[in-house]
Every structure is written in C-alpha cells, then in structure tokens.
Amino acid sequence: MAKHYGHVQALDGADFSASPGEVAALIGDNGAGKSTLVKVLAGAIRPDGGEILIDGSPVHFSSPADARGHGIETVYQDLALAPDLDAAANLHLGRELYRLPFPRILNRKLMRVRARAAFAELGIELPDLRAPVAGLSGGQRQSVAVARAVAYASRIIFLDEPTAALGVVQRGRVLDTIRRVRDRGIAVVLISHNMPEVLAIADRVEVLRLGRRVATFAAAQASVDQLVGAMTGSLEINGDGAR
Template identity: 55%
Template sequence: MTPTLSARGLVKRYGHVTAIDGADFDLLPGEVLAVVGDNGAGKSSMIKALSGALVPDAGEIQVDGETVHFRTPIDARRYGIETVYQDLALSPAQDIASNMFLGREIRRRGVLGLVRKLDTAKMRAEAQRVLDELDIKIKSITQPVETLSGGQRQGVAVARAAAFGTKAVIMDEPTAALGVAESARVLALIDRIRQRGLPVVLISHNMPHVFDIADRIHVHRLGRRVALVSPKTTSMNEVVGLITGALEVDENGDVVESAVSRGLSA
C-alpha cells in the first residue's frame, strides 16, 4: 500500500544540535497514526517538516509516492495536508464560519466579487454542513469563537482542517488542555474523520488516548523513528520502554530489552 504521506532520511540541524536525525515516516490511507516520544525527541520538528513549517536540510518527503518540496505551510495545504496546532490558530472575536474560512474566504461572484465582497451566507452554510457531517454540536454558526468551550474550539479547528484536507490531517496534542468528557468528544471526532477515509496523524503524550484511537504507533527517539508498532500487539508499558530506550525492536519486529539496558544489567 502506497503511503499517503511519507518521508525518508529527514535531517534538520541547528548549529551543533541535530533536531531530526535521518527520520523516516509513513502514514497509510485511512489510518490514525499516533506519534509518541519524550520531550526533545524531535517529533515536533519532524511534523513541522511534514506540514511545511520547517525546511529540512536533507531527506525526501512524498505525497502518494510523489516527491514534494514544502517551503511553507501553504505548500503543504496545496497538497491537501492540514495541521491543527496546539494554539488552534483561531480568531476569538470572529464567528465560527469566519474562522473556518480564515485566509480562504469565499467571495461573491460578479461585480461584488471584484470589490472583494464576502459571500457570508455561503461560508456559513458550508461551515454548518461540515459541522453537521462531523456531528460537532454548536448552538449557532454565528457565535464568536470566544464564547465556545475548549472542546468546541478544538472541534472548530479540526472541522476546518477536515473541510480543506484531502490527503491528511495532522493534530498536535488535541486533548492536552481538555477534560475527560471533552477529550472523549475529540477522540470521537478523530474517529469520524477516519471513517470519512481521511488519515490522521495524532501527536500525543496521552497513552490511554493513543491506545484508544490509533491504528499504529510511531515511536520517536533521539531525532528518528525507532519503532512502528500496533497497539493490538504491543502493550502500553512496552511503548513507554521504547520511548525511554529501555526496549527496542529487533530484526524480527519483536520488542526486546535494548543493548543499553543489557549493558547496564550485565
């Protein structure tokens, strides 16, 4: 199966610091791929390279097997890759429809379009359609975003990504600041996006959430992928061991004690 989004040998250095050290990445069609790793592991830098926010020094990125060169996030968007960052990039004072079409506003046709008149009715109708399709409950499409709960704001940001993403949606810690009930709603939203056939990259430190929603788990350590495992055959403790370096994956794909751990216990 050709990955929807993939990378080989990505490298990014900042002086003497290597943030990405020959990293590989593979996102398959229709899956939720969780990316996990300790702070400073380089996973954020790799995701920034895949979303166009960072230009790697070396390596190759492909979309549907075609080599691409992202210089900005706009380049990634042109290929159908949308990213939901932790800060959500929403304008609190504007309404939901305006936020969903932020930077991609629909203009009226004819003379009014020439004077840059916005087609507010069309944007609101389209925004409502996407929210309904994803079963995101909002009282009114005309509500300012600042009146929404944290989970609802996350839903608006995700709906925007799902509305314009055709290849992949990347989500950076989408449940980090949410309570139990709102986190559950966000995970259900991710599942609905997967059901639409749009693959999702989920960056998360929350292991129960990862094991609840992910089809595969990409473990990142020291700037590169050290394991790609299934939550069906790998335990939560084993994934934590892979993150810390206490465990590793051998040539047969089995999770075993790492060489470093064996040396310390010898």
C-alpha cells in the same frame, strides 16, 4: 528528515509514513522531535535535509499553503485560530468565499452555512457561530480547529495533541471524529502523550526519540509499558529505525 536549530538537532533522519484509512500515532518524550516532524510535513518549517513523497513522487512545501494544496491539513497544538474572528471566519480563514471574483466581497452567509454544515457533520454544537472564538471554551475552540482540518483534508490530517486540553466527553468526541475521518479514507496522524488513548485509537504507533524513529508497533499488540520503554530508550525492539 533532518532539521536543526543552531546546534540542536531536532530531527536526525526521522522517517515516517502514513497511509489512507489508517490512524498512525506518533509518540515520543518531550523534545523527541514530534512537533518538528509534523511542522515539516505540514509545510510550516523547511527541513534541512530529507524528502517528502506523496504517492511516491517527491514534493516540496515552501509554505503551509503548499501542503494544504496537496490535501494535507494540520491541527496545531496551539490551534492557530484567530481569537477575534468568529467560528465561521476561522473555518474559512485563508479560504474565504466571495460573492464575486472582483471586488472580493465576502460571502458571509454562504460561509456561515458551510460552517454550520461542517460542525454538524462532526456533531459539534456551538452556541453562537458569530461570537469570536475567544469567548468559546477550550473544547469548543478545539472543535473549530479540528472541523477546519477535516473540512479540507483530502489526504492527511495531522493532529498535534488534540485532546490535551479537553474534558472526558469532548475527548470522546474528538476520538469519534478521528475514526470517522479515517473511515473516509484519509490518513490520520495523531501526536499524543496519552498512551492509553493512543493504543485505543491508533492502528500503528511510531516512536520518536532524539530526532529518530526508534520503534514501530502494531497498536493491537503493544502495551503501554512497551511504548514507554521505547520512548525513554530503556527498551529496544523491532524498531526499523533503531540504532
């Protein structure tokens, strides 16, 4: 993958793969290209070079909708929720359910029922499904965004810093959710700054630096020091992308 903004090379031949039923962590220092790589893979931005393969065949995403059509869902760092809409509306944003094909009259009741089920499945409790998400806590908003991704993902979920804004309890919930999703045979890609958390949940850790993958670790055998070393460039180990 390659992507540049003007003279800034955000992605410089970064390579990445995800497999079903596996949690892969993507780590790197600020500006290493993590978020850019995820946005490319989620169809939110177009790469300048490189290719995306699904089950071995190349695909092109010209919009997030294309990626979603392939069962790829993303939880963005900024959550991408509409703050004035309620949780059920956000869960179905862009995928509303209708009473009739035409005119397109919303089936609010069904959307609410589905939303309640989706939240319940993840053990999420919201005080009021009809309150605008602007009034929810940071953790609750995060839950809504995660639930939305989980509800529709059939292949891959990208989670960009999913626990950054959360308290301890909610953080544990999100990690539980990640395990549950993984056990469904979905590939989970976790972008995080939190090394202990990464080692706790990931099966595999990929390190990005300056737009390239510089190292790959099996999480079970890696230590925080090793990860930090690879991120900062002070350590170079068995990275298949190493220079």
